Amino acid sequence: MSFTTISVIGLGYIGLPTAAAFASRHKQVVGIDINSHAVDTINRGEIHIVEPELSSVVKAAVDGGYLRASTTPVTADAYLIAVPTPFKGEHEPDMTYVEAAAKSIAPVLTRGALVILESTSPVGATEQMADWLAAARPDLTFPQQAGEAADVNIAYCPERVLPGQVMVELIKNDRVIGGMTSVCSARASNLYKIFLEGECVVTNSRTAEMCKLTENSFRDVNIAFANELSLICAEQGINVWELIRLANRHPRVNILQPGPGVGGHCIAVDPWFIVAQNPQQARLIRTAREVNDYKPHWVLNQVKASIADCLTASGKRASEIKIACFGLAFKPNIDDLRESPAMEIAGDIAQWHSGQTLVVEPNIHQLPAALRSHASLVTTADALAQADVLVLLVDHNEFKAVESSQITQRYIVDTKGVWR
Numbered sequence: 001m002s003f004t005t006i007s008v009i010g011l012g013y014i015g016l017p018t019a020a021a022f023a024s025r026h027k028q029v030v031g032i033d034i035n036s037h038a039v040d041t042i043n044r045g046e047i048h049i050v051e052p053e054l055s056s057v058v059k060a061a062v063d064g065g066y067l068r069a070s071t072t073p074v075t076a077d078a079y080l081i082a083v084p085t086p087f088k089g090e091h092e093p094d095m096t097y098v099e100a101a102a103k104s105i106a107p108v109l110t111r112g113a114l115v116i117l118e119s120t121s122p123v124g125a126t127e128q129m130a131d132w133l134a135a136a137r138p139d140l141t142f143p144q145q146a147g148e149a150a151d152v153n154i155a156y157c158p159e160r161v162l163p164g165q166v167m168v169e170l171i172k173n174d175r176v177i178g179g180m181t182s183v184c185s186a187r188a189s190n191l192y193k194i195f196l197e198g199e200c201v202v203t204n205s206r207t208a209e210m211c212k213l214t215e216n217s218f219r220d221v222n223i224a225f226a227n228e229l230s231l232i233c234a235e236q237g238i239n240v241w242e243l244i245r246l247a248n249r250h251p252r253v254n255i256l257q258p259g260p261g262v263g264g265h266c267i268a269v270d271p272w273f274i275v276a277q278n279p280q281q282a283r284l285i286r287t288a289r290e291v292n293d294y295k296p297h298w299v300l301n302q303v304k305a306s307i308a309d310c311l312t313a314s315g316k317r318a319s320e321i322k323i324a325c326f327g328l329a330f331k332p333n334i335d336d337l338r339e340s341p342a343m344e345i346a347g348d349i350a351q352w353h354s355g356q357t358l359v360v361e362p363n364i365h366q367l368p369a370a371l372r373s374h375a376s377l378v379t380t381a382d383a384l385a386q387a388d389v390l391v392l393l394v395d396h397n398e399f400k401a402v403e404s405s406q407i408t409q410r411y412i413v414d415t416k417g418v419w420r
């Protein structure tokens with residue numbers, strides 16, 4: 001059965017580009033979101049998030065009549081669920097958004113529908129989602145009871161696009177297809193082939209769930225290695241950036257870069273899903289999370305030491321010292337502040353420091369509420385002209401473009417090795 005109508009549930013960083021990609025191939029796409037501001041914005045042909053090349057694709061899709069957004073679920077041939085899966089409490093996966101999304105589409109499901117879970121999820125989540133749908137629709141059969149002959153097909157197909165390059169990677173990346181049966185996998189592959197240039201690699205739903213968690217845990221562990229090296233090098237008086245450059249000249253060594261910590265919606269979150277389900281086995285994965293989560297505290301201590309040096313050398317009072325934090329986003333050249341170590345560090349500095357805290361973040365127009373009363377948003381030029389202590393937290397292109405002649409300060413904490 002082919003796909004004429006497609007519904008994407010959750011129109012955020014993943015759902016909106018996915019909906020726009022299907023619509024750009026002239027499928028009839030209805031995006032569903034509980035956020036009416038997002039829905040209204042999309043229906044005007046505009047976007048509520050920052051992602052290169054997304055806005056023109058959404059505008060063309062909406063203007064062409066292929067994409068519309070709504071707060072009310074509608075019947076479709078295929079449903080893709082891309083709602084948040086954060087953690088709650090002691091790093092337990094919070095599946096309440098997936099549960100709500102599944103329950104919201106259950107009433108409009110029809111025989112022959114395909115439901116795909118794209119949200120990053122713990123192992124077993126797709127089977128759980130199938131149970132929620134089956135409980136809500138006893139008149140339809142699902143793969144658990146009916147196998148290949150089920151009325152509704154279900155698959156887990158994780159998303160692995162890199163924020164900042166979503167519109168390219170969405171099309172080009174290979175995609176893992178974890179159908180609950182082989183029919184589910186075949187149908188899910190056919191759906192993605194509407195826009196996919198990469199390959200569809202078929203497995204079962206549990207392996208596909210674990211594959212997504214594995215990819216991000218692999219990266220987290222490797223970044224933790226780099227962050228641990230940065231602590232060791234500071235102790236030993238060695239430049240960690242030079243050290244890594246040299247070690248990476250070995251044909252089989254490829255160390256990642258240290259930074260202020262690991263942020264974002266994914267790498268700082270997903271490894272915990274493995275730890276939560278496998279507390280005895282996942283020792284390295286847990287330690288990597290702890291190493292990366294410790295890094296912002298270490299940076300804060302470096303900043304405090306720098307301020308102490310500045311106080312001694314300048315004879316100023318602490319309240320007269322101006323600190324400038326460069327960057328709030330969780331990685332370079334994006335506006336996403338979620339789970340950002342830079343935000344955490346800037347927030348802690350602003351709370352703790354009795355003098356002025358200046359913040360430079362070229363990708364936002366207003367400081368987030370948590371910072372607004374303790375810090376001011378300024379330009380790079382103003383921060384460089386006014387501050388006594390510079391704290392570089394994100395390697396945005398704008399900061400990389402600063403000439404060494406523009407930096408007159410002696411007190412610099414550079415977490416990304418940009419102003420070495």
Ligand SMILES: NC(=O)c1ccc[n+]([C@@H]2O[C@H](COP(=O)([O-])OP(=O)(O)OC[C@H]3O[C@@H](n4cnc5c(N)ncnc54)[C@H](O)[C@@H]3O)[C@@H](O)[C@H]2O)c1
Pocket residue numbers: 009010011012013014015032033034035038082083084085097100101104118119120121159160161162163265266
């Ligand atoms: N952002 C990424 O880089 C990325 C990459 C790969 C996988 N993922 C995963 O994809 C999923 C979505 O992430 P995101 O970054 O797009 O999140 P997001 O917060 O940007 O977007 C999620 C959207 O879902 C909406 N929503 C919440 N509950 C809903 C419901 N019941 N019905 C309809 N809409 C609902 C929210 O209003 C929001 O607009 C998560 O599981 C995430 O881990 C994200």
Ligand SMILES: CC(=O)N[C@@H]1[C@@H](OP(=O)(O)OP(=O)(O)OC[C@H]2O[C@@H](n3ccc(=O)[nH]c3=O)[C@H](O)[C@@H]2O)O[C@H](CO)[C@@H](O)[C@@H]1O
Pocket residue numbers: 120159160161162163215216219223256257258259260261262263264265266267330331332
């Ligand atoms: C396996 C993988 O690649 N997964 C990607 C990842 O996307 P992301 O944008 O979250 O990933 P990163 O760019 O790695 O950034 C994460 C944090 O790590 C910091 N960092 C990075 C490299 C480094 O050498 N040193 C660092 O310190 C960086 O500053 C930032 O805070 O998860 C998405 C959602 O699941 C995936 O879809 C996407 O494929």
